[in-house]
Amino acid sequence: MRLGIISDIHANDVALRAVLDAIGDHDIDRLLCAGDLVGYNTAPNTVIELLQDHDAVCVQGNHDAAVGDQGLAVRFNPAARDAIEWTREELTTVHQEFLAGLPLRFHDEAADLEMVHGSPINPLEEYVGPDKLSSAFLQHQFDDPPRILVTGHTHVPHAETIEDTLCVNPGSVGQPRDGDPRASYAIIETDGPDVEHHRVEYDIEQVVGQTREVMGDRTAERLRHGR
Ligand code: ZN
Numbered sequence: 733m734r735l736g737i738i739s740d741i742h743a744n745d746v747a748l749r750a751v752l753d754a755i756g757d758h759d760i761d762r763l764l765c766a767g768d769l770v771g772y773n774t775a776p777n778t779v780i781e782l783l784q785d786h787d788a789v790c791v792q793g794n795h796d797a798a799v800g801d802q803g804l805a806v807r808f809n810p811a812a813r814d815a816i817e818w819t820r821e822e823l824t825t826v827h828q829e830f831l832a833g834l835p836l837r838f839h840d841e842a843a844d845l846e847m848v849h850g851s852p853i854n855p856l857e858e859y860v861g862p863d864k865l866s867s868a869f870l871q872h873q874f875d876d877p878p879r880i881l882v883t884g885h886t887h888v889p890h891a892e893t894i895e896d897t898l899c900v901n902p903g904s905v906g907q908p909r910d911g912d913p914r915a916s917y918a919i920i921e922t923d924g925p926d927v928e929h930h931r932v933e934y935d936i937e938q939v940v941g942q943t944r945e946v947m948g949d950r951t952a953e954r955l956r957h958g959r
Contacts (some may be wrong), residue, residue, distance in 0.1 A: 733843055734759065737902040737918040737927075738788075739766035739884030742795065743819065744906025744955075745775035747915040748782055750934035751905050758919050764838070766884030767793025767849030769831065770823070771815050772907055772951055774942045779906075780827045792834035793849040793884065794856040799823065800832040804856070811951050818946060843922035845880040852881075860901070861886050867895050880925050889916050891927045898925045913958035 736755040741748050755763065765788045770776040772795075783790060798804040798816045805816045820828070836855040838847040851858035852873040860869075860883045870877040877897045888910045889903030903916025910916075914931035921927075936955050944952035 733761045733922045735843075735845075735920045735922060736760040736763040737766070737882055737900060737920055738763070738905050739849075739902050740768040740793070740887050740904035740907060741765070741770075741779050741783075742768055742904070742906035743770045743773040743776040743779050744915075744939055745773075745778040745782065746939050747906045747932075747934045748779055750932045751915050751917050752782065752786060754930065754932045755917060755919075760919065763788040764847055764882060765790040766847055766882055766902065767791045767834075768795045768884060769793070770799060770819050771795030771812060772943070772947065773815075773939060773955075774822075774946050776819050776823050777827055780823075780830055784830075789838055789847075790834050791838050791847055791849055791855070792831065792836055795819075796831040796834060797856055800828060811947070815947055815951065839878070843880060843925075844878045845882065845920075845922065846874075846878040847882040850883065850885045859886050860899075861888065862890055862892065865892055865894055865899055870894055870897055880920065880922065882920075889918065889929045891918070891929065898927060900927050903929065907955065908958040909954075911958050913956055 763786050799820050848855040851860050881899045883901050887904035890901045892899050902918035905915045914933050919928045940952045940955050
């Protein structure tokens with residue numbers, strides 16, 4: 733089975749359209765999204781509709797959860813919190829319910845694939861970067877580690893095989909933070925399993941303009957630098 737893997741779209745519809753276009757060439761069986769559909773940018777409703785149109789399997793990210801939970805929103809930095817509050821007003825009721833109803837974890841039996849936004853034990857908060865990944869980490873997180881673990885949240889693409897588990901972070905579609913401003917996604921071939929990372933250019937200036945008007949300079953500028 734060939735899977736398209738995306739994460740951290742953050743209401744950037746222009747980047748998402750570019751990624752969906754590019755993924756169209758890979759002949760995937762299914763699209764998976766590791767959370768944070770909304771926050772930071774200004775097209776949360778469009779992003780949700782695009783994912784629904786593509787039958788994407790999504791888990792809930794911390795921004796998705798905070799839109800429906802005032803208590804969670806307090807834990808964010810001011811720029812992120814402003815975006816969450818704006819998003820709460822902007823989203824249709826149906827889309828708010830969609831985000832609130834997303835599961836924290838997704839497991840695919842056939843591929844033995846587990847997907848979460850953060851970590852399996854702490855799906856909304858823990859950052860799983862290369863510094864965290866180890867066999868001790870997997871043993872701590874799982875009774876029986878899966879063949880494939882997909883996480884998001886760091887906005888930095890990464891892949892590493894630890895014992896029998898392929899750990900994949902596809903990076904971020906809508907707000908990359910590895911210094912490359914292009915939208916990021918991954919393709920997983922579950923038979924290997926194997927993974928390929930990909931980057932796609934999109935009209936960053938269009939989004940910078942929209943985001944600046946609503947979210948301010950800092951949240952807009954970082955799109956240009958991939959930080
Ligand atoms: Zn995120």
